[in-house]
Every structure is written in C-alpha cells, then in structure tokens.
Amino acid sequence: MNDESKTPKVKMAGKGVEVFYGAKQAINGIDLEVYERQVTALIGPSGCGKSTYLRCLNRMNDTIDICKVKGLLTLDGEDIYDPNIDVVELRARVGMVFQKPNPFPKSIYENITYGPRIHGLAKSKADLDVIVEKSLRGAGLWEEVKDRLLEPGTGLSGGQQQRLCIARAIAVQPEVILMDEPCSALDPIATAIVEELIGELREQYTIVIVTHSMQQAARVSQRTAMFHLGDLVEVDDTETIFTNPSEKRTQDYITGRFG
Amino acid sequence: MADTFPTDNNTVAPRRRDIGLKQRYAAERRFQLYGKLAIAFGLFFLALLLWTVVSKGYTAFLQTSINLDITFDETVIDPKNERNENPMKLLTANYPKLAEAALYQKLGIDPKDKAQTKAADALISKGARTQLRDMLVSNPDLMNKTQNVWVLASGEVDSAIKGQFDLSVDESRRKIKDNQLEMMDRLKADGSLEGRFNTGLFTNGGSSRPETAGVGVAIIGSAYMMLIVLLTSLPIGVAASIYLEEFAPKNKLTDIIEVNINNLAAVPSIVYGLLGLAVFINFAGMPRSASLVGGLVLSLMTLPTIIIATRAALKAVPPSIRAAALGIGASKNQMVFHHVLPLAAPGVLTGTIIGLAQALGETAPLLLIGMVAFVVDAPATPLDPATALPVQIFMWANEAERAFVERTSGAIIILLAFLAVMNITAIFLRRRFERRW
Structure with missing residues (x-):
C-alpha cells in the first residue's frame, strides 16, 4: 500500500473505544479503522474482546443491559452511537453473520425475503423473487436450493445454512458485513466454500471477520488486527502481521506460543 | 503392579480393575424400580378414581321412564274454554292428572280406588307437569288428541330399578311399597317401563327432584x-x-x-x-x-x-x-x-x-x-x-x-x-x- 492513490477509504472507524460489562472492562480504549471493500480480520485469544468490538459496530451490544460503550465509532464519518442514529437503520447498513448458523425456522424463500420486506425494499412479489435469486447466487447457494425454496431453511446442512445466513444478510444490501467466527461450526469443506465466498463478497462489501483460525485470517483478509486482553496489540496489512509483526505478542500468538 | 501384566501374552488375561461397575448398575436398576413403582402407584389411584366415579355415575345417563298414551283432554286442561282470553290457563292446567289417568288405564286401576291410585300416582315424576305442558304449549293442535309419550318415572322408581334401595327391608321402612313394585313389574313386562338415555341430565337446570335435575x-x-x-x-x-x-x-x-x-x-x-x-x-x-x-x-x-x-x-x-x-x-x-x-x-x-x-x-x-x-x-x-x-x-x-x-x-x-x-x-x-x- 505504498502507492498513495491506492489507499482505500475508511468505512468504519473507532476512536478510544471502551466497553464495559457492568464493572468489568472488556475493551480498554481501541483505535481501529476498517477500510472499504476489504476484509479486516480480528484475531486474538479467547476473551480478548474481538467479538465484543465486532458487536459494537452494529450495536448488537445494545441488547445486553449491563454493556456500556464509550468512545467514538463512526460509519462513513457519522457517529453510530449518536442519539439521532436509528439502530434499526444502522443494522440495515451493517449486516451480521453469526457464529452458529441461525436461519429462521421458515422457508428458504422467507428467510431471504424477511429483511427486504420489513425494510420495504421490494414493491412486488417479482421484486422479491429477483432479490432471492440475486442473494442466493451471491452466497453461492442458488444452484443447490433453487428447486426447494419453500422448504424450511433449517433442513439444510450446516454449511448451506451459514451461506443462507450470508444470503439473508446481503439481501438487505448492507454496506458492511460483520462475521463472528462464521466457520467455527462448519467442517473443512464447508469452510473452504465460505472462505471463497468471502473473497467474492469483498468486491461489493466491506467485511469484518472475527476468527480463531490464523490460517483463515491469512487466507481471507487484507488487514488483520491482533487483540489481547482488551487491547489492540497491532493492526497492519495481513501479510505484514504474518511475516513481520512489530509486536512480540503478535509473533508469539501466530506462532502458537500462547492462545 | 508390573507383575500383573505378564510378558507372555495369550496365557493370562490382565487383571481387570474394580471400578465399581456392579454397584453403579445396581444403583441404576434400583432407581428404575423406584420410578416404575411410583408410576404404578399413580396409575393405580387414577384407575381407582375412574372406576369409583364411573361405576357410580354411569347409571345417571339412563333415566327410568314410563310409556303412556296421554290424551290431552280438554275437559281436564281447560273445562271452561277460556284459554283464548287467559293464556295462563294452558300453563297452570292440571297436567299430572292426564298422566295419572293414562297410567290407571294402562294398569287397569279403578280411578275410585284411593289406595291403588295413590300408589300409582307416586310412580310418575312431578316433572311430568312441565313435560306435558311444554308439549301442548308448543303444539296447541294436540288438544283432545292422544299421544304416545315417555314420561319420567319418579326418583323412587328410578332408584328401585337401579337397585339403589334395599328391597329386603320391611315395607313400612321403604320409600317404595310392595303394591308399587308389583305395578312396576307389570309395566316392565310389557315394555312400558325402561331406562332411556337421559337427555334431561344435559339440558335441565336445578331441581329438588333428582329425576328432573340436570347440569x-x-x-x-x-x-x-x-x-x-x-x-x-x-x-x-x-x-x-x-x-x-x-x-x-x-x-x-x-x-x-x-x-x-x-x-x-x-x-x-x-x-x-x-x-x-x-x-x-x-x-x-x-x-x-x-x-x-x-x-x-x-x-x-x-x-x-x-x-x-x-x-x-x-x-x-x-x-x-x-x-x-x-x-x-x-x-x-x-x-x-x-x-x-x-x-x-x-x-x-x-x-x-x-x-x-x-x-x-x-x-x-x-x-x-x-x-x-x-x-x-x-x-x-x-x-x-x-x-x-x-x-x-x-x-x-x-x-x-x-x-x-x-x-x-x-x-x-x-x-x-x-x-x-x-x-x-x-x-x-x-x-x-x-x-x-
């Protein structure tokens, strides 16, 4: 990234972000920028705060009563914790894919159309049909399920369910997709398919992914942020982090000395 | 411990450790037994409850009735022909008399024989009044016509038929007398006295007479x-x-x-x-x-x-x-x-x-x-x-x-x-x- 013109635009940024669960501080003041149309991986040992940080980005932490967020978090320069920002609109712009596949216990079709329907993105059944096909194709699931769109989404295999959740997330055309260990419940083959999919999604969406697998971070991301005990140890291009980290803790973690 | 694992295999099996398997399985069997006993206990009392209720209660769904050819006699109901001016006349008429007359005829009792008629009257439920009245009020054309009707028998007759009275005790200490029993036998013999499905139990309201009481x-x-x-x-x-x-x-x-x-x-x-x-x-x-x-x-x-x-x-x-x-x-x-x-x-x-x-x-x-x-x-x-x-x-x-x-x-x-x-x-x-x- 030495060429100045190639420096990507900052999509989301955190400044001095602190998160508290009751009296316990989970994140101790982090500055982290996420660039547009890139995959940013958050790595670090369990309990380091990477999932917590991820959940700040679409305010999913709001659902936890004792959770308090301090500091500044922006999306396209707008403070997302500003009282004028509607959390529903924020989540329509910043979608999320969870650790465990969680399709609604409804048909595949309804799983995809739920989001567009509540946001009023489609005017007719034909519009919805278009969205369903586009989203499922985007998630690489169309060929596998096109003949059984009315069957329950819960009847798919684990990997297919996770791709259905990704399709459901992109159906509302978000700008950012947050992924919280999206492959941890999948087998290696399904993981490979999802990883390939993440690479394709990067062309249209900004992606932030939390992962426990260093190899996965190396494979899918352009930038990697290393968390430890609520601190951001370092953030840099993925290649740099995995070949020439500037912090010893990063080096120790990626070489398997702890974590 | 090394000596328990001989180098020469196929001759002596290695000694098994005692890890308390016997006790564990015994505990499990005991627990299953307790569970089965508890279920059996519960089922027994459920069966007992159902049996008591059903054995006592199924007879309530049958009510003894008497088949009579009732003539809606104008001279009894409305002797002065005033029902057009006074609609209450039809409601207050002496309907039991109609049923009693029909019963005397069926049993061949002289209407002047006071002892016999009194015994026969007591066979018919007082509920016959409303039953016959409702028939006539809903269909005034029945006046002076004869209709075959099942009227309710009295509660005593019903109880006697269902064996709820001990008929071996002395007549003076019974609610139902010997001459009444004899009449019942005669009615029963020609099929005019039988238990019929008790629709009144589902439609009637409160009543002090058991035969007309319902839920x-x-x-x-x-x-x-x-x-x-x-x-x-x-x-x-x-x-x-x-x-x-x-x-x-x-x-x-x-x-x-x-x-x-x-x-x-x-x-x-x-x-x-x-x-x-x-x-x-x-x-x-x-x-x-x-x-x-x-x-x-x-x-x-x-x-x-x-x-x-x-x-x-x-x-x-x-x-x-x-x-x-x-x-x-x-x-x-x-x-x-x-x-x-x-x-x-x-x-x-x-x-x-x-x-x-x-x-x-x-x-x-x-x-x-x-x-x-x-x-x-x-x-x-x-x-x-x-x-x-x-x-x-x-x-x-x-x-x-x-x-x-x-x-x-x-x-x-x-x-x-x-x-x-x-x-x-x-x-x-x-x-x-x-x-x-």
Whole structure:
C-alpha cells in the first residue's frame, strides 16, 4: 500500500473505544479503522474482546443491559452511537453473520425475503423473487436450493445454512458485513466454500471477520488486527502481521506460543 | 503392579480393575424400580378414581321412564274454554292428572280406588307437569288428541330399578311399597317401563327432584365463564408477559413484579373469590351469581398461570433467533411479533389450556360470589344467574336422596370429559403449530 492513490477509504472507524460489562472492562480504549471493500480480520485469544468490538459496530451490544460503550465509532464519518442514529437503520447498513448458523425456522424463500420486506425494499412479489435469486447466487447457494425454496431453511446442512445466513444478510444490501467466527461450526469443506465466498463478497462489501483460525485470517483478509486482553496489540496489512509483526505478542500468538 | 501384566501374552488375561461397575448398575436398576413403582402407584389411584366415579355415575345417563298414551283432554286442561282470553290457563292446567289417568288405564286401576291410585300416582315424576305442558304449549293442535309419550318415572322408581334401595327391608321402612313394585313389574313386562338415555341430565337446570335435575345451567354457566376467561386473561396475560420478558428494564421494580406474579399463582383460590366479591359485586355493583363475575374472578386466578407459562415459552426461544432478526435490522417489536411469539405459541397455548382447565374445575371462589345457587332456567346472557359444573357437583353431593349420588358421579364424568376434550384439543393444536414452525 505504498502507492498513495491506492489507499482505500475508511468505512468504519473507532476512536478510544471502551466497553464495559457492568464493572468489568472488556475493551480498554481501541483505535481501529476498517477500510472499504476489504476484509479486516480480528484475531486474538479467547476473551480478548474481538467479538465484543465486532458487536459494537452494529450495536448488537445494545441488547445486553449491563454493556456500556464509550468512545467514538463512526460509519462513513457519522457517529453510530449518536442519539439521532436509528439502530434499526444502522443494522440495515451493517449486516451480521453469526457464529452458529441461525436461519429462521421458515422457508428458504422467507428467510431471504424477511429483511427486504420489513425494510420495504421490494414493491412486488417479482421484486422479491429477483432479490432471492440475486442473494442466493451471491452466497453461492442458488444452484443447490433453487428447486426447494419453500422448504424450511433449517433442513439444510450446516454449511448451506451459514451461506443462507450470508444470503439473508446481503439481501438487505448492507454496506458492511460483520462475521463472528462464521466457520467455527462448519467442517473443512464447508469452510473452504465460505472462505471463497468471502473473497467474492469483498468486491461489493466491506467485511469484518472475527476468527480463531490464523490460517483463515491469512487466507481471507487484507488487514488483520491482533487483540489481547482488551487491547489492540497491532493492526497492519495481513501479510505484514504474518511475516513481520512489530509486536512480540503478535509473533508469539501466530506462532502458537500462547492462545 | 508390573507383575500383573505378564510378558507372555495369550496365557493370562490382565487383571481387570474394580471400578465399581456392579454397584453403579445396581444403583441404576434400583432407581428404575423406584420410578416404575411410583408410576404404578399413580396409575393405580387414577384407575381407582375412574372406576369409583364411573361405576357410580354411569347409571345417571339412563333415566327410568314410563310409556303412556296421554290424551290431552280438554275437559281436564281447560273445562271452561277460556284459554283464548287467559293464556295462563294452558300453563297452570292440571297436567299430572292426564298422566295419572293414562297410567290407571294402562294398569287397569279403578280411578275410585284411593289406595291403588295413590300408589300409582307416586310412580310418575312431578316433572311430568312441565313435560306435558311444554308439549301442548308448543303444539296447541294436540288438544283432545292422544299421544304416545315417555314420561319420567319418579326418583323412587328410578332408584328401585337401579337397585339403589334395599328391597329386603320391611315395607313400612321403604320409600317404595310392595303394591308399587308389583305395578312396576307389570309395566316392565310389557315394555312400558325402561331406562332411556337421559337427555334431561344435559339440558335441565336445578331441581329438588333428582329425576328432573340436570347440569344444563351449569354447562352454560361454565361455558360462559371459560369464554370470559379466555377473552380476558389470554390477551392480558400474553401482553404482560411479552412486556416483562422482552421490553421491561431489569430493575428492582420488575423483580418485585415478578416475585408477586409467582406468589399470586400460589394464592388460594378462595381469596380470589373474596376479592371478586369485594371488587366486582360490592364495589362495581355487578349482579350476584352471574357468569360474568365468575368469569372475571377466574380470569384473575388464571392470569398468573398464563403469564408464567408464556414467559417460560418466550425464554425458551433460542437467543440466536433474536440475534438473527435484530442483525438484519428488525425492530424489537418486529423481532417479538414476527419471530419470538410465533415460536413461543405452542407453549403459550399449552399454558392457556392448563389455566383454563384449572379454572373449569375451580369451585371455591364461585361459592363466594353466589354461584352456588338453585338456578332452574338456562341463563340467556352472562349477566343472568348461573352455576358452574364443579359447583353443581358440590351442591348435589350435599343432597340426601340416593338418586343424587349417581347424579353427582355423572356430573363428575361430564366434567372430566370436558377436561379431557380440552387437553386433547391442546395437544392437537400444539402438534399442528409445531409442524408449521
């Protein structure tokens, strides 16, 4: 990234972000920028705060009563914790894919159309049909399920369910997709398919992914942020982090000395 | 220990460690035995209960009737031909006389033989009056015509036929005399005296004569109350649970409310009766004995049950579904009503039906608001006096006549049948709902 013109635009940024669960501080003041149309991986040992940080980005932490967020978090320069920002609109712009596949216990079709329907993105059944096909194709699931769109989404295999959740997330055309260990419940083959999919999604969406697998971070991301005990140890291009980290803790973690 | 593993294999098997397998399996077998004993114990008492109730109560569904050719004789009913000016005439006429005359004819008794006629009169139920009156009033063309009618036999005849009287005791100490027994035998011989299906049990109201007493009023009263309970406590209960579970902030106040709701579920039902008496009748001025008040009192009683069941059902919906809905930008309201509530519906339904079944069998609070009343006429609206099935059972259990014993058990069978139908409906609806989701 030495060429100045190639420096990507900052999509989301955190400044001095602190998160508290009751009296316990989970994140101790982090500055982290996420660039547009890139995959940013958050790595670090369990309990380091990477999932917590991820959940700040679409305010999913709001659902936890004792959770308090301090500091500044922006999306396209707008403070997302500003009282004028509607959390529903924020989540329509910043979608999320969870650790465990969680399709609604409804048909595949309804799983995809739920989001567009509540946001009023489609005017007719034909519009919805278009969205369903586009989203499922985007998630690489169309060929596998096109003949059984009315069957329950819960009847798919684990990997297919996770791709259905990704399709459901992109159906509302978000700008950012947050992924919280999206492959941890999948087998290696399904993981490979999802990883390939993440690479394709990067062309249209900004992606932030939390992962426990260093190899996965190396494979899918352009930038990697290393968390430890609520601190951001370092953030840099993925290649740099995995070949020439500037912090010893990063080096120790990626070489398997702890974590 | 090394010497227990000989180098020369195939000759001595390695010694097995004693890891207490025998005791573990014995403990498991013992526990299974306790479980089976407990179930057997429960089943035995259930069977005993059902057997007692059914063996005592099945006869209530048959009522002894006498087949008579009744002539609606104008000279008896309306001798002065004044029924056009005075419509009350048809209502107050001496109908029993018609039935008695028909019986004398059938038995070949001289109407002037006082001893014989008195004995024969006592075979016919006093309920024959209303039975014949209703026939004539609904069809005035019957006047002066002869009609074949099954009239109810008196309660004593019914009891004697069903073997509820000990006929071996001395005649003077029996309610039914030898000459009456002889008449009954003659009627029975030509098929004019037999047990017929007792529709009156389901349609009649209260009566001091066992043969004309029925649970009709009680069934209507109970149905009204169930409707009122369903219409008030289900929406209120579900709304309260959703608010408490999904929206309310978790603080001291909601903790206190939660503890109170749990306590309310354990409050003795008679306390709700006192509350209903004070609030609905004394304060709000609602009528006594009305199913409306009964329904409201039972609603208060059912609310905690429904709230607790609904909250449990809402809690059981996996958090991942909530996260999924919120994650694609559903508002909290949309999350609850599009995803959480539909998934919780089977649990809500079960809780509601359990609550309704509890309310259906509740007696104590109804006693306090005056539903333990002798109501003859079917209530047209929930504001009219009515009784309830369990209260009817309670009242009949206090009656002295032998014939009310079988009716008490008969009413219990009807109540149990209603409860069984409700529970089967609950299971059926639950299955259907769960398949959809």
